[in-house]
Amino acid sequence: MDATPETTADSVLAEFAAGICRRMAEGLLEHTGGELRSFLSAESARLQAALADPATLEPAEQPHDPPRFSRKGHVVINTNPVTSHRNVLAPLLTEKLEDDRAVATVGPLPRQYQGPRGMLHGGYVGVLLDQVLWDVVFHRLGHASFTRTLNLTYESPVPLGEELTVEGRVTKIDGRKTFAEGELRSGDTVCARAEGLWVSPR
Ligand SMILES: CCCCCCCC/C=C\CCCCCCCC(=O)SCCNC(=O)CCNC(=O)[C@H](O)C(C)(C)COP(=O)(O)OP(=O)(O)OC[C@H]1O[C@@H](n2cnc3c(N)ncnc32)[C@H](O)[C@@H]1OP(=O)(O)O
Structure with missing residues (x-):
């Protein structure tokens, strides 16, 4: 079994995706009509680009909330709705x-x-x-x-x-x-x- 459930690059990608989701949630309350469509399209293009080539997200720092394994071997993701970089509500x-x-x-x-x-x-x-x-x-x-x-x-x-x-x-x-x-x-x-x-x- 690997020591961690995913690579650092994948953790960085997940937190980047959470950031895009946060921006989308914000944009949905800021834009309407065609402006909203352009905004959503630009944000989803940024996510698609990162998925296609995760190396473009080379981390300047380590991911804040990488998942880990519990002692019993279960995948544990920080779900905290105030502090987790992976929870878009936080x-x-x-x-x-x-x-x-x-x-x-x-x-x-x-x-x-x-x-x-x-x-x-x-x-x-x-x-x-x-x-x-x-x-x-x-x-x-x-x-x-x-x-x-x-x-x-x-x-x-x-x-x-x-x-x-x-x-x-x-x-x-x-x-x-x-x-x-x-x-x-x-x-x-x-x-x-x-x-x-x-x-x-x-
Ligand atoms: C959350 C921890 C879980 C473990 C997780 C591990 C890793 C986590 C890592 C990261 C997590 C980050 C999470 C952040 C979370 C943010 C905060 C929350 O959201 S917490 C959730 C919302 N709260 C509830 O859901 C409680 C619901 N209530 C209960 O379950 C029970 O009422 C409980 C456990 C609080 C107490 O029940 P009893 O039966 O054990 O205790 P009794 O005996 O009634 O009271 C204990 C003592 O307190 C006094 N007491 C009770 N109420 C009082 C009051 N209103 N004023 C003064 N004293 C009072 C009593 O007289 C007693 O005192 P005497 O020990 O005899 O001296």
Whole structure:
């Protein structure tokens, strides 16, 4: 059995394809009629060209999310809907974790995430905070836990089209319970706050 389920070139191709899918999803909400047809045709041509000659995608860096084999030999693909470069739904975070604290940047987010005009849908505000708080709890504990409560306070609308910062901190550990809090900022403005409880498996 090979050590990895696919070559690095194939992983790079998969992430390139995910990028094209992201652009298409964005373009579908930006263009109409003939302009949309031209846009879709140009994007699919880029994908066809890469499939025909993957060497044109020679990676400047390694793929972010290459699949791997589990200990039992199953193919494992990172499906995370916030962080996986292979999941076209994922807004993609750049995250730094140290001790009890995580700081992530995300965006600018495109229109697929729009709630009120020009603003991020509130559910996605929760998704971003849930992920970063889960990550800092995981980092602190060294094992996965379940989000039990997540209380969100929306302080001000979150603009699309700007880079956002999401911060999380572990505040207390009490047996199986880990408490964490954080906020989502646009520049210096705190747009949303979150606090919650993560429960470790029995
Ligand atoms: C996700 C991890 C899975 C493993 C994966 C491995 C690798 C993964 C790698 C990468 C994944 C990245 C994934 C990111 C994910 C982002 C976050 C999510 O989306 S998580 C999914 C959404 N959450 C759920 O689906 C939970 C659904 N709820 C449950 O399953 C249960 O309710 C659960 C497990 C959370 C708790 O059930 P009980 O029966 O084990 O625990 P009880 O005994 O009820 O409570 C434990 C303690 O907490 C207190 N407690 C419970 N609720 C409380 C509350 N509201 N306030 C205060 N205390 C509370 C209780 O009094 C108890 O305390 P006392 O230990 O006795 O001191």
